[in-house]
Amino acid sequence: MARKLNVAIVGATGVVGSIMRRLIAKERGNWGEVRLIASARSAGKRLEVGDELLTVQAIGPDVFDGIDIAHFDLPDDVSAEWVPVAAAKGVVVIDKSAYFRMDPEVPLVCREANPGDAANRPKGIIANANCTTLALIPTLAALNAEFGLVSMSVASYQAASGSGKEGLEALYAQLQKVGGADGAGTAGNDLRLVLGEEFNAPFGAPLALNVVPKVGGWREDGWTSEELKVRNESRKILGLPDLKVASTCVRVPVAVGHSQVVHATFEREVTVAEAHRVLAAAEGVDLVDDPENMVFPMPIDSVGREGTQVGRIRQSIDFPNSLEFFVVADNLMKGAALNSIETADLVRRELEAAQQ
Template sequence: MTSKLNIAIVGATGVVGSIMRELLAAEREKWGEIRLIASPRSAGKVLNVGDEEITVQAMSPEVFEGIDIAHFDLPDEVSAEWVPVAAEKGAIVIDKSAHFRMEDDVPLVAPEANPEDVRNRPRNIIANANCTTLTLIPSIAPLHREFGLASMSVASYQAASGGGKAGLEALYEQVNKTTPADGLGTKPGDVREALGEEANEAFGAPLAWNVVPKVGGWRDGGWTSEELKVRNESRKMLGHPTLKVASTCVRVPVAIGHAQAVHATFENDVTVEQARAVLEKAEGVTVVDDPGNNVYPTSIDSAGISGTQVGRLRQSVDFPNSLEFFTVGDNLIKGAAENSMQVAELLRKELTES
């Protein structure tokens, strides 16, 4: 057994970085040195990992020397520049950006679907999937293994925090600006006038009292980048390159917690009872499904919770071998920080316990 691995959190001052620090503190005894890295303007700040005070260091090639695993949570263009630098210094990089996800020589890993892929990392880079896909994969992967997934249609209802701190602040500002002190709310027709054109900047339309059928940038054929991520990333992690996927991604006025309505068709016969039995045993999935007593997954109940929840399980009436279900997950925890930590745990076991 080798010594404990040294960890870096790159983007340590951000929203996901703060959750990473909490998760590391909860299992501090497993790891060696923890190094916090951010942009030069944040260098010198002192942040806590549990009771431990750590000074933030500025990004540089030298800061990665002696680091075994580096968690990156940076914009795509910054990751594109710095992830290879960290990897060249000997760190195994777990990157949350979209830049490397679909490259053939970079594994895209969700431990519930393809944990074995962490060992095939020729560039010392492992990609973390999109937060929307990571809400779906823990439930769809075990069903695929058991019944053979043929196709799926996914409608997502995505929280404002998927747009980072700026997204959360935009939602809060819009809600506060359009909610009178008497609590009755502004008439829907008055919202655009009250908010002004600047309300379109964060999400493409006002998010307060609204739903916006656009997440990500526009792509050919009227698709958004987020919708294509659900298709392409699911195919890669499930090892199913011909999987038929339809996806519509919608931003909703929720702070935290992505939700998805899923229609899944399988190659083999499947019943609700069989699917429930599989999901109740699945890693990272909690079945929350007693609709007669108004028990089902909601975004507000997923906030701050590890893993994902699934419910509203039902048999498709008009489609053979098909199920409908609803799944939710905290997009900042399972959708980012927790998945990255789960991948790091796979690496820790490989490198120190083998």
């Protein structure tokens, strides 16, 4: 009988880390030791993983001894330092930062699109894609396999929690402050006057009763890092290096759940009925499309759900071989923790089979 593998959560005290602990608790029987790792200031904390109360250990070279698979949820610069340390000790690292995603020797894996790539990891590292990209991929992968994806234009409406705990707390603080201001947002510049400059952080502008057309840092020619991630990561995961992509990413005053409007063009003709057939059978996709009865994807209904919800599917009027649709996913689940868990399951099965 194969021994049970040991798993670590690096960044166990964060928002995504807390979801990781809950998800691993659901599959606790698959693992040997579960080790919680975080910064030195969090070391010694006691956190629950199901019925167990585990002590958080400080990150350091020796903390990875005996670990088989490690989930990393750390800032880019911290992952850049510590992921290679863990990998050098023989740990298979699944990293959620952006640092390794476009490295040609690091697979960028989404189970619904390219599960086999998880086994091809010359550096011992597997990257987790951006939360916006991961919300798109299950739907795109299914449609691409059937109709051949040629191009897509995407507008994303991204929740405050995409900026982490700081973003979520900032949204709640702003909503609380404007909640008692009757008529707020109905006169020029009044929201800025009510909130003050201190409420520009972390989005660059007030988010309550507003939308901010900037997610990520600025890049060349007016693009943002988030918009380029949607383009580059979708190409890599889908294995379509020439895929034409246009993306605009917008922050909206929603707590959890990234929404995206997609215009997709295919090699072959596609109807709404054919798209429904494909997506109803697609892994990781929930078809939510009965608009006459007000049934369609919304962030408030996506929270905590494992699948990506897709609806409002229409055949383009003016563009041949094209569909319009609306996709929503919990950015903390499929967009982060759940995809990492699913990738780890692929690796676990591979490593256990190698022990036989």
